[in-house]
Amino acid sequence: MPETTFGTQRSTSSGQAPACFHCGQPCSEQDILLEGRHFCCMGCKTVYELLSSREMCAYYDLSQGAPGISPSHGESAIKYGYLDDPGVIEKIVDFHDGSILRATFSIPTMHCASCIYLLENLHELRQGIRSARVNFLHKELTVTWDQQQLPLRELVALLASIGYEPHLSLEAIREGGEKKTQRSLIMRVGVAGFAFGNIMLLSFPEYLASGAEVDGLLQLLFRYLNFALALPVLLYSAQPYWSSAFKGLRARTVNLDVPITIGIAALFLRSAYEVIAGVGPGYFDSLAGLLFLLLIGRIFQEKTYAAFSFERDYSSYFPLAATLLEASGLEKSVPVSSLKPGARIVVRNQELIPADAVLINGDGRIDYGFVTGESEPVLRRSGDLIHAGGRQVGSAIELEVMEEVSRSHLVRLWNQDAFTRDRESRYTILANRISRYFTAAVLLIATAAFLLHLPSGMGKAVWVLTAVLIVACPCALALATPFTLGTAMRLLGRFGFYLKKAEVVENLAAIRAIAFDKTGTLTVAGSGHAQWEGEGLGELERALIRSIVRHSTHPLSLKIFASLEGGTAFTVDRVEEVSGYGLLGEVAGHVVRVGSAAWVGADEEHPVAFHPADGSLSVAWVAVDGHVLGRYRVANLIRPGLDKVIEDLSHEYELTLISGDTDRDKPILAPLFGEQNLHFRQGPHEKLQFIEEREQRGEHLLMIGDGLNDAGALRAASVGVAVTEDVTSFSPACDGLLAAESLKRLRNILHFSRHSVAVIKVSFAISFAYNLVGLSFAVAGKLSPLISAVLMPVSSITVVAVATGLTTLAARKSLGGRQEIEG
Amino acid sequence: MNVIFVLIGASLAVALGFLAAFLWAVRSGQFEDGYTPSVRMLFENRKKRNQTNTIEQTNQNSGDMDDAG
Numbered sequence: 001m002p003e004t005t006f007g008t009q010r011s012t013s014s015g016q017a018p019a020c021f022h023c024g025q026p027c028s029e030q031d032i033l034l035e036g037r038h039f040c041c042m043g044c045k046t047v048y049e050l051l052s053s054r055e056m057c058a059y060y061d062l063s064q065g066a067p068g069i070s071p072s073h074g075e076s077a078i079k080y081g082y083l084d085d086p087g088v089i090e091k092i093v094d095f096h097d098g099s100i101l102r103a104t105f106s107i108p109t110m111h112c113a114s115c116i117y118l119l120e121n122l123h124e125l126r127q128g129i130r131s132a133r134v135n136f137l138h139k140e141l142t143v144t145w146d147q148q149q150l151p152l153r154e155l156v157a158l159l160a161s162i163g164y165e166p167h168l169s170l171e172a173i174r175e176g177g178e179k180k181t182q183r184s185l186i187m188r189v190g191v192a193g194f195a196f197g198n199i200m201l202l203s204f205p206e207y208l209a210s211g212a213e214v215d216g217l218l219q220l221l222f223r224y225l226n227f228a229l230a231l232p233v234l235l236y237s238a239q240p241y242w243s244s245a246f247k248g249l250r251a252r253t254v255n256l257d258v259p260i261t262i263g264i265a266a267l268f269l270r271s272a273y274e275v276i277a278g279v280g281p282g283y284f285d286s287l288a289g290l291l292f293l294l295l296i297g298r299i300f301q302e303k304t305y306a307a308f309s310f311e312r313d314y315s316s317y318f319p320l321a322a323t324l325l326e327a328s329g330l331e332k333s334v335p336v337s338s339l340k341p342g343a344r345i346v347v348r349n350q351e352l353i354p355a356d357a358v359l360i361n362g363d364g365r366i367d368y369g370f371v372t373g374e375s376e377p378v379l380r381r382s383g384d385l386i387h388a389g390g391r392q393v394g395s396a397i398e399l400e401v402m403e404e405v406s407r408s409h410l411v412r413l414w415n416q417d418a419f420t421r422d423r424e425s426r427y428t429i430l431a432n433r434i435s436r437y438f439t440a441a442v443l444l445i446a447t448a449a450f451l452l453h454l455p456s457g458m459g460k461a462v463w464v465l466t467a468v469l470i471v472a473c474p475c476a477l478a479l480a481t482p483f484t485l486g487t488a489m490r491l492l493g494r495f496g497f498y499l500k501k502a503e504v505v506e507n508l509a510a511i512r513a514i515a516f517d518k519t520g521t522l523t524v525a526g527s528g529h530a531q532w533e534g535e536g537l538g539e540l541e542r543a544l545i546r547s548i549v550r551h552s553t554h555p556l557s558l559k560i561f562a563s564l565e566g567g568t569a570f571t572v573d574r575v576e577e578v579s580g581y582g583l584l585g586e587v588a589g590h591v592v593r594v595g596s597a598a599w600v601g602a603d604e605e606h607p608v609a610f611h612p613a614d615g616s617l618s619v620a621w622v623a624v625d626g627h628v629l630g631r632y633r634v635a636n637l638i639r640p641g642l643d644k645v646i647e648d649l650s651h652e653y654e655l656t657l658i659s660g661d662t663d664r665d666k667p668i669l670a671p672l673f674g675e676q677n678l679h680f681r682q683g684p685h686e687k688l689q690f691i692e693e694r695e696q697r698g699e700h701l702l703m704i705g706d707g708l709n710d711a712g713a714l715r716a717a718s719v720g721v722a723v724t725e726d727v728t729s730f731s732p733a734c735d736g737l738l739a740a741e742s743l744k745r746l747r748n749i750l751h752f753s754r755h756s757v758a759v760i761k762v763s764f765a766i767s768f769a770y771n772l773v774g775l776s777f778a779v780a781g782k783l784s785p786l787i788s789a790v791l792m793p794v795s796s797i798t799v800v801a802v803a804t805g806l807t808t809l810a811a812r813k814s815l816g817g818r819q820e821i822e823g
Numbered sequence: 824m825n826v827i828f829v830l831i832g833a834s835l836a837v838a839l840g841f842l843a844a845f846l847w848a849v850r851s852g853q854f855e856d857g858y859t860p861s862v863r864m865l866f867e868n869r870k871k872r873n874q875t876n877t878i879e880q881t882n883q884n885s886g887d888m889d890d891a892g
Contacts, residue, residue, distance in 0.1 A: 058866070058867065062865075062866075113862045113865070116859060116862050116863065117866055120863065120866075134859050134863075135855065135856045135859060136856070136858050136859040136862065137856060137857075137858050137859070138856075183849055183850065183854075183855075186849050186854055187846055187849050187850075190842065190845045190846060190849065191842065191846075194838065194841075194842045194845075198835070198838055202831075218827070221828070221831070225831070225835075
């Protein structure tokens with residue numbers, strides 16, 4: 001086995017750390033060398049070893065850049081024990097035949113051809129896997145495997161270990177309903193297209209006869225064949241429109257599908273009449289063509305929605321498993337639904353409390369951030385009742401369950417109406433309102449036109465009636481908004497800005513002021529170097545600290561280790577890491593503690609000033625043999641390039657900074673924001689109040705935070721955006737997720753939203769103009785139903801094309817060129 | 824000229840057959856995923872790790888074209 005060497009990163013002369021061969025991240029904290037390649041962490045190195053031992057290094061060749069995902073992201077040591085429970089297996093597995101199982105997993109981290117390659121060659125990694133198939137657009141993997149050789153739990157653990165952790169949910173992973181709709185839509189298009197082509201073929205004689213009569217029997221044959229072919233189109237292909245129109249009518253609203261349905265009915269009835277009465281060939285070709293084009297439009301529309309969907313809803317926060325403490329003292333992982341009152345469970349650091357329970361043992365520090373927006377942990381003692389939904393911060397606690405876990409309880413917790421801000425798009429509301437008047441107006445105009453032409457004969461009158469009904473197409477109105485916003489949402493997604501709903505784009509366009517959080521948003525948490533503050537450290541002390549710290553993978557420990565580069569390290573006699581508190585170790589006869597002030601024994605009077613608002617990540621105190629030496633501080637650096645962004649933004653928007661931190665960064669921020677716009681030491685409640693005040697005054701605010709301790713403020717703002725390094729995590733309170741490296745594009749994003757709204761207005765205008773022109777011709781009797789039937793889908797397509805095209809153009813102009821848009 | 828009735832009947836029958844085939848394909852999931860096959864076809868066939876003679880390997884290769892799983 002080739003030697004693995006560890007090293008503290010020495011910067012090269014250009015100051016750049018080498019990139020990890022597996023995941024592409026810079027190896028800034030650790031640099032592991034293997035076979036001449038650099039890896040940023042053990043996780044990446046392990047995956048590489050696995051692939052290389054199975055001769056699957058094609059994984060790396062298939063993509064430009066490093067395709068890997070570091071498996072150390074996300075929670076480590078996740079217990080999959082509950083996957084042994086047959087009830088759970090039942091819910092996850094699609095199909096089983098003896099010991100062969102098949103299940104579909106949602107794997108949101110797959111992003112490229114290499115991922116497909118690796119996942120479809122899963123059978124090479126482990127015996128027992130029969131086959132694996134990827135559906136990339138849905139980010140799903142369907143695996144068939146032998147349960148006897150490989151239990152479900154191990155399969156999931158395997159996937160997690162290579163960086164493709166499945167997102168498990170006990171709800172149906174993908175509602176079968178959606179698949180069925182898509183399929184049935186395609187089938188309806190197929191039938192309509194089939195009918196369209198064949199009817200046209202059979203209509204050739206009529207087209208080419210140019211006045212002369214077609215041979216009697218043949219003419220009858222062709223006409224009735226057309227009739228027969230049009231029937232499935234009317235009854236099957238047009239069904240979505242019928243059901244939508246009737247649903248609307250039953251609810252006493254006239255929605256946009258009603259005029260379309262009337263038009264279709266009119267066309268069919270007129271054509272049926274003409275054929276049966278022998279008066280003419282009817283317009284079955286137009287009917288079939290109309291439906292064909294309409295349905296295609298619908299498919300396109302649905303594809304746009306499906307192309308990017310903010311799939312993760314709050315159900316991803318429902319804990320699936322809990323650690324049951326059995327009478328014998330053994331810990332077992334069980335599904336949350338099996339917890340009965342009286343059961344004892346253990347909840348560890350960062351785990352969710354799954355059910356209302358009484359605290360038996362341990363210090364409860366519960367963070368109810370997701371529920372109330374307050375991230376200040378609530379302290380609870382033995383005997384206190386703890387409500388479900390909070391997250392334990394600190395050491396593990398033992399609880400006794402009071403109530404069974406019901407999903408509806410948790411749903412209600414998170415389903416406060418502030419979380420489900422269903423603000424419908426202003427333009428959709430407008431379109432629906434217009435459509436009501438529109439339909440009434442059209443019916444009036446149609447009747448008027450009918451009466452107008454009645455003196456010229458019944459045939460002509462019906463002809464004009466159908467022409468008017470069909471040409472008046474409000475469908476363009478209905479399509480403009482969803483297509484524009486849907487396209488905008490999809491394009492923004494490619495640039496790292498993921499929206500919950502298309503309507504957020506509209507709200508973004510109305511923004512006039514922006515409020516920023518500081519820690520984690522403007523600054524990258526823990527990005528700087530560890531600085532020592534305190535007594536001078538001699539060689540011995542440095543060696544002691546180095547020896548202890550290298551046994552920890554905590555980010556702070558790595559930074560401290562990096563700052564103490566070079567020099568010796570002793571072997572430790574004992575080292576213990578208590579998460580949330582610190583490290584305790586015995587080395588070379590000395591007792592060393594590294595960690596929080598309380599852990600180390602430092603108190604407020606210690607000469608090095610103690611800032612309680614510092615996030616615990618940034619500070620580590622050190623004490624040797626009970627004597628506090630001082631501490632390491634990791635400064636938070638402002639994200640590179642951000643100062644320019646803020647400066648640009650300040651010309652167009654009112655900027656404010658509300659931060660929970662102290663004003664230590666004031667000198668850097670004051671020139672950018674203006675001193676009066678900086679607010680420090682704001683707790684979550686103050687942030688919320690600040691936003692609410694401004695919103696009530698009518699200002700439309702965009703709040704940008706990290707989604708953790710500003711959940712309340714994010715909810716209250718017109719648009720709340722959470723900045724995150726890892727876009728697979730999700731905060732229920734926000735309207736959108738902004739990838740950290742896309743923060744510098746904020747101004748472009750806002751411009752683009754404004755352009756998108758302009759595009760909606762343009763599309764409305766086009767649709768209006770079209771209707772005006774079409775109706776005038778139709779009423780004048782100059783428009784045949786055939787032409788109007790063609791014009792209708794043409795108008796829809798024009799509006800869709802214009803909306804999508806203009807939006808894409810706007811994106812290219814505002815957000816970046818073609819090469820920046822990844823496929 | 825009356826043969827045209829037969830011809831039309833026959834062509835309609837063929838067309839209906841194609842329609843049926845299309846509907847069957849949709850229902851069996853052919854159109855579910857339009858993207859992944861385009862990536863999948865660019866992968867190289869891996870050499871089988873156990874010993875197989877060339878004939879089996881060729882069969883394996885052409886067999887890989889079919890839909891698995």
